[in-house]
Amino acid sequence: METYRLTVNGRIYDIQAMPNETLLSVLRDQLDLTGAKCGCGTGDCGACTVLLDGEAVRSCIVPIKDAAGHFVLTVEGLARGSELHPIQRAFVECGAIQCGFCTPGMILSTKALLDRNPSPTEEDIRAALSRNLCRCTGYARIVSAVLFAAELLRKERERA
Ligand code: FES
Numbered sequence: 001m002e003t004y005r006l007t008v009n010g011r012i013y014d015i016q017a018m019p020n021e022t023l024l025s026v027l028r029d030q031l032d033l034t035g036a037k038c039g040c041g042t043g044d045c046g047a048c049t050v051l052l053d054g055e056a057v058r059s060c061i062v063p064i065k066d067a068a069g070h071f072v073l074t075v076e077g078l079a080r081g082s083e084l085h086p087i088q089r090a091f092v093e094c095g096a097i098q099c100g101f102c103t104p105g106m107i108l109s110t111k112a113l114l115d116r117n118p119s120p121t122e123e124d125i126r127a128a129l130s131r132n133l134c135r136c137t138g139y140a141r142i143v144s145a146v147l148f149a150a151e152l153l154r155k156e157r158e159r160a
């Protein structure tokens with residue numbers, strides 16, 4: 001066992017873990033942050049997506065030793081107090097959530113996209129989310145939700 005320091009959703013944690021334990025298992029089993037899901041465990045489905053220093057990563061294939069010293073954002077850290085983040089609001093309002101298993105990963109991949117490209121086209125969105133699999137929605141409502149989230153964030157910036 002080693003000790004690894006990482007910042008998750010703005011809080012610093014000293015984690016005891018084996019070097020190759022995955023970030024996903026640390027988040028879920030040690031920190032009780034169960035938003036990131038284990039779908040495949042092999043980096044293929046995107047259900048475990050979190051942000052590492054702002055980049056979307058598949059936490060099921062990131063060893064904790066590589067996450068140490070970095071900033072992790074999970075879906076639990078996105079809401080603003082009791083208010084949903086605009087991306088979360090857009091997913092709810094556009095009906096882009098059915099079983100919800102893919103949703104935390106979709107939302108964090110969306111955040112990474114909108115942080116680097118605030119006005120994505122439908123094509124940009126489909127490309128950015130192409131490795132996040134959803135078995136329920138057929139993706140059309142997810143694309144609508146991302147476009148709506150971009151609009152909400154744009155309005156928020158204009159008001160600021
Ligand atoms: Fe990590 Fe599928 S659980 S990519």
Ligand code: FES
Nearest residue numbers: 098099134135136
């Ligand atoms: Fe069920 Fe996407 S809402 S997998």
